[in-house]
Amino acid sequence: MPVDRIRWDDLPLAARDAVEQYTGPVLRTKSADAGANSGIAATVHTTAATLFVKGVPTDHPQARTQQREVTINPYLPPSCPRLLWHVQAAGWDLVGYEHLVGRHADYAPGSPDLPLVARAVVELQNTPCPDIELKRAEDRWSGYTGPAGVEQLVGDTLLHTDLAPHNMLVTDRAHLIDWAWPTRGAAWIDPAVLILRLTEAGHTPEGADAWAREQFPSWAAASHASVAAFSEANARTWDEIARNDPQDWKKRVGRLAHDWVTYWRTRAS
Template identity: 30%
Template sequence: MSPVTASGVRATWESLPAAVRAGVEDVLGSPVVAAVNQSGGFSPGLAARVRCADGGRAFVKAVGTPLNPESPDIHRREAVVTAALPDGVPVPRLRGTFDDGDWVALVFDEVDGRMPHEPWRPDELSVVVRAVTELSRSLTPCPVPSPLVAADEVGDIMLGYRELAADPPADLDPWERRHLDQLADLAASALDVVDGDTLVHFDLRADNVLLSGDDVWFVDWPWAFRGAAWIDSVMLLKNAAFHGHDPEPYLQDHPLLADVDPWHVTAFVAGMAGFFGSSGRRPAPPGLPTLRAFQLAQHATTLAWVRRRTGWE
């Protein structure tokens, strides 16, 4: 079980430029009188539950180019997706946005909930596995007009082993080194099977889930694309493996995998292992000092799952 968690160094409400705070308050329609800053996730930006003078509550995300030059566009992508989601989907409603070209803030309805325990508890994991299955069904056909397409969005990700094979690092796992070319071919083959007509979240892990009574909510949608209905279930189980759970029992008789060749799932998981192995060795992006360690920790647990599924000696 890995001690590494999905967390970074976040801005606080108080540290935001005054113009950004004012822009958020314009969206809210009332001044913010209290803010509880949230941890979790890798964005260097703000994540806060806020209370307004009129008694209203909301959840606010904000980031600017001074923190990371790419993060504002990530918020813009999330705004496009969440604004297009139909009513009834378990995703907090986007109330409005603030964007001055450098800073982007998103204002959502607040969900009175909490993240699952980390590491995953079996009871909570089972509930969320079922909820993800229903989420994928509810997002088929894809409800977002002209979203990005899976094969394009995961193209570079599934070629991570090709990158490693071109210049193998000295610290590669011995099994991984022996099978590097096979892994590269296997992962690349996933590009033939990831397309579909489901809106895929693609970043499902414990810190992007909220539990509220019997309800499960899904947050942080910037990486969403149109793809195969089973991808999010596999992504969640990859996170379960990271926390020490055996993902295989959850895959047995899974309703979204009944007609999917198991080798296609193995290829996709291999692609994720290659991505973590290649990206985790790169320098840390600005404002995200913990990201690479988290990727390398995920590489280790995802690789172990790939090794088990392939059965290669």
């Protein structure tokens, strides 16, 4: 459920005061243009530092999502922005992150960002999955596949699961941001998620598949049956997303997910 975006100055005074206990006096702010999951999302400048602050009302469903981001942050790869503080005040749940000056990744064929994206995903795949409560892939997609298919998703790799280009911030390298859905599961699931976004950016299924096999050992080693089970479940997931919120881009991703299923069914195992 989207959150109505407000400016920093529209936050209750008590909430701003609580933030300034961590940051010192706020000199100026700039609201972020992108995103729909935070009520406040702003670059905040103080006398000592620049940081990124986002937050939601404590009674909004997205507050649970933000709590997942807070919980997973200490275990993320070094390229991910560090959580600096977390505070609840005046009906708001607010977090402060290390500020990165960058841009969203370009996933188009031939983009110079693609090697950086691959490096970020490989770094994540090599990061130990923490022994904390996380959603499990077999549970997340259980409603979209049969019992045999669900078993194919089991694993012990830390997954991001939403590798859209707006969740890759590029500086001199790529940084994974927006950890709303950290999940424990089979390592090849994140490459599968990324492949769909590559096709959205103009790659053919064949080209995206070949690129992923070169970049990610987990994808090269994934069984045909396992990928088939997830791909079909993911296509059903996007069908539901598009039905519930029929924006053009969501319907397009849903169609691409089915195109990928068609490709995978005919691909030699």
